[in-house]
Amino acid sequence: MRGFINLFPLIFLLAVFCLEDCLATDIIRINDQIKDQETILSSSQIFKLGFFSPVNTSNRYVGIFINIPAQNVIWVANRDNPIKDSDGIFKISEDGNLVVLNGQKDILWSSNVSNSVRNSSAQLLDTGNLVLKDNSNGRVIWESFQIPTDSLLWNMTLGASRTEKIHLTSWRSPSDPSIGNFSFGVDPLRIPEFFIWNRGVPYWRSGPWNGNVFIGLPAMNSGYKDRFELRTDGNGSIYFTHSILNDxxxxxxxxxxxxxxxxxxxxxxDGNSNITWLSIQSGCDVYGKCGPFGRCNPLNSPICTCLKGFEPRDTQEWGRGNWTGGCSRKAFLQCDRNNSAGQENKLDGFLKLENIKVPDFSHLVEFLAANTVEECGNLCLNNCSCTAYTYYTGIGCMQWTGSLIDIQQFTFNGADLYVRVAYSELDFKRNMKAVTASTVIVGFLFLVLCAYFLRKWFTRHRGNKQKDQELSLFEAWEVAKMETTLRDNLDQSKLDDLPLYSYETLANATENFHSKNKLGTGGFGPVFKGKLLNGQKIAVKRLSNCSHQGIKEFMNEVMLISKLQHRNLVRLLGCCVERDEKMLIYEYMSNKSLDAYLFDSRKRDILDWNRRKFIIEGIGRGLIYLHRDSRLKIIHRDLKVSNILLDEELNPKISDFGLARIFGGNQDQANTTRVVGTYGYMAPEYAMGGKFSEKSDVYSFGVLLLEILSGKKNTSSHDNENDLSLIGYVWKLWNQNEAVKLVDPALFDPQIEMEVLRYLHVGLLCVQESAKLRPIVSTVLSMLNSEIAELPRPKLPAYTARLGNTESEYSQLRGFSINDVSLTIVQGR
Structure with a gap:
């Protein structure tokens, strides 16, 4: 008996725990109420309903969120009426409606069902849907899926009819879930496709539905089949249902x-949450970016051009980068001409545009009964109102009247759009020009190769033994191809993409490469400031004269960066291959590189907390473009503070792509026997084993992030007692709960302490020794922006040993590894 009394407290605690567990149900009954700090779980425990506060606010809301560490909120009840205290209640009212009450018992939100019943109950389903049922017959009288907030889950329906509209609506900000400016859904008055509206005005669209995919989303391949299902009825209702095939x-x-x-x-x-796709990936994804009859290509600069046969309506506005006015025709169409003026036989024709996002359907005529693209074209030609047509499998013949708006150029999986133009704009000699151009190119290549072999023969007979410094035949062939491509005036589109500058032009611009115009020295040569005759300022990166060192890196950078276009990547204006010179011409960055501010005690005050956040996020967005959003998947391999350039407004731009590598579409990792990069920024698996991937750049980004927060260089000693590197010092302070000591005194403010510590936390996650544990860049940005609320605890970072030991070990690595480790010079451009 005495033993039982001793066990009574333990039995009592177990009983309380059991009682609490037993109350954890997925159903709310008429007498139940959920108070703040209490939750209910769906039967599979995937979803949870309860109270929460968004970041940077103490306001309380009732919401449904995913029951994993990320805790992403997918539905909010009282989004426009927050609770100001922690006394809120969620319950079923006496009239059978779900309600949210504050501490004064005021109703802040209600399901507001007019035909509610007193005998009702609510249940949180495994789909994430909260339903209100009539207990007498099990009929669902209200569900959260009918009034979604900002999230579209599987088995949820979006659409519209004459009487109802089910759209997503954005939060006003990450701290405010009230209804924002943006909505997402389907317009029942148009062809079935998704739209994002900004205050009711189209902001983005998916392109039409062909039965399997939305044809305006080129990445939406057959793997997306059955992800969306279209349902219609005879009354004009259109609904899409989203499903998922992977359990x-x-x-x-x-x-x-x-x-x-x-x-x-x-x-x-594992509870991880990743972003795998974004609707707005470039300026071209914004609706109507280039106006009527304008075509947008994110790989071009400028991104907007008029269709052939059209010219800008307002040349001055177009030149200033305001393209919304669009383009107008250069010549009248046949229906608009005076046929008595001898134009009877000069009929209109069609120009074919390949891989196009088809225009918006605000002026769609109809879907016509044509079984082939030829039949569709004949119907359009015989209709004076028809301005364009296309034929797409699964949709059929589509024709447009009036202006063509929101046309985008894709690199793959687009439609063939045929645009009606006047006879004078048709090019009947294009094939002959192509043959002539090919003949000139082949002849020029033959002469270049002959000149190359003659030079090799003379060099060999002059006794030049430095074979390791000579161009290989492959490299000479690549240079010849590049120079031919850039000099070929017959292919104006490529010439516009990457102009070829003459040596004299660059010598004049830099005052014959005078030392006073020298901006710095990079890994493969000096960089000079220059000014062209038109007043444009440029930066000229010059490889050492008459030297073949860096030819691979030069070719790599030309071929890579000329195809990239992003606001956070430095823009390549052109190149020069002349007089044994190899030079790259970039846009001039007036504020030079980030290290010029970050490590200068006189300038670092300019970089306040908001500016440093902006720089960090800008670098991250640039990396997302390289890793996921660009046509080529690119690993930079030399991301460091001196390779981040700042423009006049201190906007960050990633530069120096000489060491970058292209990955194949399904390739996640590669190996190399030539390890290149900068010590202190190289991930351990790359420095020691030659393995590189997206996670290698993530490691470098993490080092950059810690340097920006601390204002200290990673390769310097930061602990007098232990002589630690920056990463080792951060890890030491983190484990001692003193990480705030690392923050640069120039930006420290107690009001931002928690936000800065979050950035430090994410930085440590990026520099973890195991590449598998590091998050991808899109996840990193979500963590920084608090879209992922709870962060995992970081594991041991790389290079946390004492600095002296690390450098010693690194020297031994170079002495015995088969890898050829080369280090770039850590200097500002």
């Missing part, structure tokens, strides 16, 4: 407060 993940879409539709994947196995 191991939760895939859903979120319309964020910036108007971007984000595809998220949450993994049940």
């Amino acid at each position: 191991s993940v939760l895939l859903y879409f979120v319309l964020n407060s910036s108007g971007v539709l984000v595809e998220r994947v949450s993994y049940y196995s």
